[in-house]
Amino acid sequence: MTDELWALEEGWWTMGAAEARRRMHPSCVMVLAGSVLQGEAILNGMDTAPRWDGVQMTDRHGVETEDCVVLAYRAAATRKGAAYAALCSSTWVRQAEGWQLIQHQQTPEG
Template sequence: MVGRTGGLCLNAGGYSPGMDELIDLEERGWRALATEGAAERFYHEVLDDEPLMLLPGGLRIADREEMVRLMSRTPWEAYRLSEPTVTRPSNDVGVVDYVAHAVREGGAYAALVSSHYVRRGDGWRLYFHQQTPR
């Protein structure tokens, strides 16, 4: 697991930095989630204008600012991402899925994660994100 000090964590399944820009973007997101104050900046930059998140406990969030607030709460103490894959239905759409293991105050967490990105004129934007507990 990678702690708040950072470092590469997507190292299972033959991953290496630069393998895919969308996997790199996901790793940057988790690094921001594990760094006090970084998540708000990161998600303001990467979220699409009308994103959707489906999270454990039946939580459905379709409000961009609510997502930023939620992602900016208690940082993860450590995380590990494994088995990453990327599917590109078109040049401007990408789907990343992987397994996430993370720890923070309150306990351990494991989920199958899927993030869907859309390429906009100024880069990739996170349009849809879902976490299914394992």
């Protein structure tokens, strides 16, 4: 799995909404604890929610085809001193403007 895709995935946790807009496919779907979001609703949530201070991704797995990469991992993130742990998966697709996130799912642990 390319380091580029893992770096993009890590950045997704900490980047601001402007960078996320550039990196997200317009039809992206996210399944988070208690909600399913798509497209602009994801970005609207990023505008109001504080970003994560950092994330550690372990138990990494991935599969890559020519224009699609699926990543799966265990995330341990922190925000304002609070810890969060989840099992995650993301799907990135290659577009003319580069890799874009088209799907992300989180299952909280604990």
